[in-house]
Structures are given as structure tokens and as C-alpha cells.
Amino acid sequence: MSAPEKRSLDPKPVSASHVVMPQRMLPSDANPAGNVHGGVILKYIDTAGGICAIRHARSAVVTASIDRMDFLKPAYIGEVVTFMASVNLVGATSMEVGVRVECENPITGETRHAGSAYLTYVALDAERRPQAVPPLILESDADRRRNREAAARREARLQERRRERDSQLQHQSENS
Numbered sequence: 309m310s311a312p313e314k315r316s317l318d319p320k321p322v323s324a325s326h327v328v329m330p331q332r333m334l335p336s337d338a339n340p341a342g343n344v345h346g347g348v349i350l351k352y353i354d355t356a357g358g359i360c361a362i363r364h365a366r367s368a369v370v371t372a373s374i375d376r377m378d379f380l381k382p383a384y385i386g387e388v389v390t391f392m393a394s395v396n397l398v399g400a401t402s403m404e405v406g407v408r409v410e411c412e413n414p415i416t417g418e419t420r421h422a423g424s425a426y427l428t429y430v431a432l433d434a435e436r437r438p439q440a441v442p443p444l445i446l447e448s449d450a451d452r453r454r455n456r457e458a459a460a461r462r463e464a465r466l467q468e469r470r471r472e473r474d475s476q477l478q479h480q481s482e483n484s
């Protein structure tokens with residue numbers, strides 16, 4: 309796969325990077341209780357979110373953070389679990405991607421919402437430094453609602469990181 313000469317930073321709609329990734333849950337995905345292991349679900353969440361971020365940035369990305377994840381319902385072996393990912397918000401070099409997890413009994417067609425997670429990815433250049441990402445075009449009311457909610461989460465994350473940095477600096481000065 310050859311890298312393009314110059315990446316386009318033209319604005320892109322949310323729909324251009326949307327990911328729908330169905331996965332069949334196999335016996336090797338089970339935890340000791342016989343349901344799907346939470347770590348397996350998290351790995352697929354990060355994969356679907358990562359593909360979505362790569363599609364938006366058209367560059368390598370790393371996962372900078374995963375917000376709280378609530379497992380609302382168990383997933384069972386033999387079910388099809390679909391991971392749906394979309395970019396909610398972009399910063400200068402980072403993107404918040406929301407991933408919704410839906411379980412489906414493939415025989416009955418019954419589906420349920422098993423959980424959602426929000427992840428932040430950072431686009432990297434060839435030297436593995438953060439690089440700019442294209443602006444996001446919000447097309448639908450749902451895009452605009454998710455963007456507003458993501459902006460509030462980004463602000464909370466930045467505040468939290470500032471608090472952690474201040475407390476580390478204080479700790480260092482107390483021990484020096």
C-alpha cells in the first residue's frame with residue numbers, strides 16, 4: 309500500500325468514514341462464565357474506531373484514550389456482534405469516535421444494544437508526530453447532537469488532564 313504524495317485536508321462528512329463491522333462470536337472469545345469476554349469486545353471496539361479514524365484522517369492513528377465503557381447486556385457465543393463507528397468531533401490532530409455495540413441472534417433476528425464507547429484517536433505523520441486532520445462536516449441532526457455531546461466530553465477530558473498534570477507537578481515539587 310503506497311502513501312499518497314500529499315494528504316487532502318478538505319472537510320469530510322461523518323458518513324465518509326462510518327464503519328459497520330459485524331463479527332461472529334466464537335468459543336475462543338468466551339470468558340469462564342461462557343459469555344463473550346469484555347476484553348474481546350473492547351478490542352473490536354478499538355478496531356472499528358481505529359478504522360473509522362484512519363478513514364477520516366487517511367493516515368496512521370493511535371488510540372489516545374478510551375472513555376468509560378458500560379457493558380449494558382452480555383453478548384453470547386454464536387451471536388453476531390456489530391460494531392458501528394462514526395467520528396463525532398475533530399480537534400486539530402485528534403478525533404473522538406463513538407462506537408455502538410449491537411448483538412444479534414442470527415436465527416431469530418432479535419437485536420439488543422450491548423454498549424457504547426467513546427475513543428480519542430490522534431493522527432500521526434511518518435515521524436509518528438501528531439498531524440492535522442480534516443474538518444468534519446455535520447450533515448444530520450444526529451451528527452450535530454453527537455458533536456455537541458462530544459464537545460462537552462472533550463472539555464471534561466482536557467480539564468481532567470490539566471488537573472492530573474498539576475497534581476503530578478505538585479507531587480514532584482513536594483518530593484524534590
Ligand SMILES: CCCCCCCCCCCCCCCC(=O)SCCNC(=O)CCNC(=O)[C@H](O)C(C)(C)COP(=O)(O)OP(=O)(O)OC[C@H]1O[C@@H](n2cnc3c(N)ncnc32)[C@H](O)[C@@H]1OP(=O)(O)O
Nearest residue numbers: 354355358359362370371372373399400401402428430438
Ligand atoms: C481504510 C481503512 C483501512 C484500515 C486498515 C487497517 C485495519 C486495522 C486498523 C486497526 C486500528 C486499530 C487502532 C488501534 C491503535 C492502537 O492500538 S495504538 C496503541 C495504543 N496507543 C498508544 O500507544 C498511544 C501512546 N500515546 C502517544 O503516542 C501520545 O500520547 C499521543 C496520543 C500521540 C499524544 O501525544 P502528545 O505529545 O501528548 O500530543 P499533543 O500534541 O499534546 O496532543 C495531540 C492531540 O492529542 C490529544 N490527546 C493527547 N493525549 C490525550 C488523551 N489522553 N486523551 C485524549 N486526547 C489526548 C490532545 O488533546 C491533542 O488534540 P488536538 O487538540 O490536537 O485535537
